[in-house]
Amino acid sequence: MERCPICRARLKSDPVCPRCGSDLSQVLSSAAKALALRDQALLLVAQGETASALRLLQHSLLLKRDPMLVALQNFLLDKQLRQAVSAFKQQGYTEALSMTKQVLDIKKLPLALALQEMLFDKLNGAVQELDFSEN
Numbered sequence: 001m002e003r004c005p006i007c008r009a010r011l012k013s014d015p016v017c018p019r020c021g022s023d024l025s026q027v028l029s030s031a032a033k034a035l036a037l038r039d040q041a042l043l044l045v046a047q048g049e050t051a052s053a054l055r056l057l058q059h060s061l062l063l064k065r066d067p068m069l070v071a072l073q074n075f076l077l078d079k080q081l082r083q084a085v086s087a088f089k090q091q092g093y094t095e096a097l098s099m100t101k102q103v104l105d106i107k108k109l110p111l112a113l114a115l116q117e118m119l120f121d122k123l124n125g126a127v128q129e130l131d132f133s134e135n
C-alpha cells in the first residue's frame with residue numbers, strides 16, 4: 001500500500017498515517033494476507049488444482065479487490081464448469097454436483113444453475129430407482 005486509503009497521503013513503513021494519524025495496521029495485515037493467499041492460489045493453478053485455487057482466490061479477493069485476480073477467477077470458474085460438464089457426461093453426477101456448487105457459491109452463472117438442475121434430476125432419479133428395485 002503506497003497511499004493512505006483515508007486521506008491519500010504517501011505512506012512510509014510506519015502503519016500510522018503521517019497526515020491523518022489513521023492506524024492502518026489492520027488494513028496492511030489484511031493486504032499482506034491477501035497477497036499470501038494469492039501466491040498460494042497461483043501455485044495451485046500451476047499444479048492444476050482448480051477447486052483449491054478457487055477457494056484461496058475467493059478468500060484473497062474478499063480481503064483485497066484485484067481486477068487481475070477477478071479475471072483469473074472467471075477463467076477458473078469457466079474451467080471448473082467445463083470439468084463439471086465433462087463429469088456429468090461420464091455420469092459422475094456427485095462429483096459434477098460438488099464442482100457445480102463451488103462455482104455457484106462464487107458466481108451465479110446461468111450454465112451452472114442449469115447444470116445443477118439437471119444433476120438434481122439425475123440424482124433424484126437414481127434414488128427413486130434404488131427405492132423401486134428394493135420393493
Ligand SMILES: [Zn+2]
Nearest residue numbers: 004007017020
Ligand atoms: Zn491518512
